[in-house]
Amino acid sequence: MRITIICFLVSLFSLSGISQELYKFKKGSKEGFINKSGEVMISAIYDDVDDFSENLAKVKIGSKYGYINSKGEQVIKIVYTRGTDFKEGLAAVRDENGWHYIDYNGDKNYDENCNYAYSFHEGLARLQVGVKFGYINKVGEMIISPQFDKAYDFHEGLARVQIGGKWGFINLKGVLEIKPQFDWVFDFSEGKADFRKGSEKDGKYGFINKKGEVVIQPDFDRVFAFHEGRALFRVGSFRGGKYGYLDADGKVVINPIYDGGMNFCEGRANVSKGIAKDAKWGYIDYDGKQVIPIKYSRPSEFNNNLALVRIGDFKSGTEGYINKQGEFIWKSPNK
Numbered sequence: 423m424r425i426t427i428i429c430f431l432v433s434l435f436s437l438s439g440i441s442q443e444l445y446k447f448k449k450g451s452k453e454g455f456i457n458k459s460g461e462v463m464i465s466a467i468y469d470d471v472d473d474f475s476e477n478l479a480k481v482k483i484g485s486k487y488g489y490i491n492s493k494g495e496q497v498i499k500i501v502y503t504r505g506t507d508f509k510e511g512l513a514a515v516r517d518e519n520g521w522h523y524i525d526y527n528g529d530k531n532y533d534e535n536c537n538y539a540y541s542f543h544e545g546l547a548r549l550q551v552g553v554k555f556g557y558i559n560k561v562g563e564m565i566i567s568p569q570f571d572k573a574y575d576f577h578e579g580l581a582r583v584q585i586g587g588k589w590g591f592i593n594l595k596g597v598l599e600i601k602p603q604f605d606w607v608f609d610f611s612e613g614k615a616d617f618r619k620g621s622e623k624d625g626k627y628g629f630i631n632k633k634g635e636v637v638i639q640p641d642f643d644r645v646f647a648f649h650e651g652r653a654l655f656r657v658g659s660f661r662g663g664k665y666g667y668l669d670a671d672g673k674v675v676i677n678p679i680y681d682g683g684m685n686f687c688e689g690r691a692n693v694s695k696g697i698a699k700d701a702k703w704g705y706i707d708y709d710g711k712q713v714i715p716i717k718y719s720r721p722s723e724f725n726n727n728l729a730l731v732r733i734g735d736f737k738s739g740t741e742g743y744i745n746k747q748g749e750f751i752w753k754s755p756n757k
Contacts, residue, residue, distance in 0.1 A: 544575075655668055682703070690724045
């Protein structure tokens with residue numbers, strides 16, 4: 423099965439640096455953190471770890487979640503059945519009594535009577551109440567009542583919502599800025615949102631601005647959000663299509679010659695040749711120049727100047743972090 427990956431894809435070993443530049447690693451079936459030199463800073467004792475967010479990382483032991491700091495100290499007990507990363511000073515967690523929002527000390531700010539609670543973005547958090555979605559502020563007040571069939575987080579002051587089968591955007595006051603008219607839309611990034619005209623199977627994709635005006639016509643079989651002035655696009659079907667990159671004006675600046683691609687992160691984009699288990703990945707710059715050879719069997723975006731890659735198969739290959747010259751700075755102790 424062919425896989426196309428975009429920059430914000432989260433994987434088991436995804437790379438994320440914090441102020442102390444800690445990176446996830448795995449030893450056997452357990453996970454921990456290393457520093458940029460490959461030294462183990464937090465032992466691999468957890469069944470799962472998330473990247474650090476606001477200097478805390480969500481960790482899992484068994485079926486329960488809690489949070490540790492960059493010293494590996496458990497600052498919030500591992501007692502929750504669900505949890506989000508910390509955003510804007512708060513995290514949503516669930517226990518036997520339902521959903522709550524907690525601060526960095528683990529103190530409850532307020533309880534929420536809802537089906538699901540999400541992280542804060544731009545001062546508001548999305549809640550699912552029954553079959554509808556709304557938004558609360560940081561003191562737990564329902565600012566935008568649950569009225570949307572589907573809804574997502576705020577980005578650049580707007581959130582995408584679905585009403586009656588069509589998608590539009592609301593502002594932070596809950597007012598429709600772009601009326602529901604699209605068959606599908608995605609979050610705003612760099613002033614544009616990608617949208618689909620038509621069905622998921624046969625529709626075409628383009629971009630709108632914050633007035634809802636089409637600024638890049640829906641002429642593509644798939645497009646992805648702008649990152650660092652470039653947008654990944656596809657010509658052809660999911661299986662068999664080719665990928666390239668557009669600039670902010672919708673001009674093709676990197677021709678669709680790749681079998682897969684990721685968004686640009688830190689001046690590099692991961693692109694592939696071959697499909698399924700035969701796919702190999704490497705890195706290009708903004709002009710499409712190959713800067714790291716296409717030879718890796720797993721893709722990962724650059725973050726804090728490092729990317730997690732693998733050479734060879736899952737069982738016997740070499741996995742570790744490379745720098746922007748393609749040099750390994752750390753390799754998995756299992757390989």
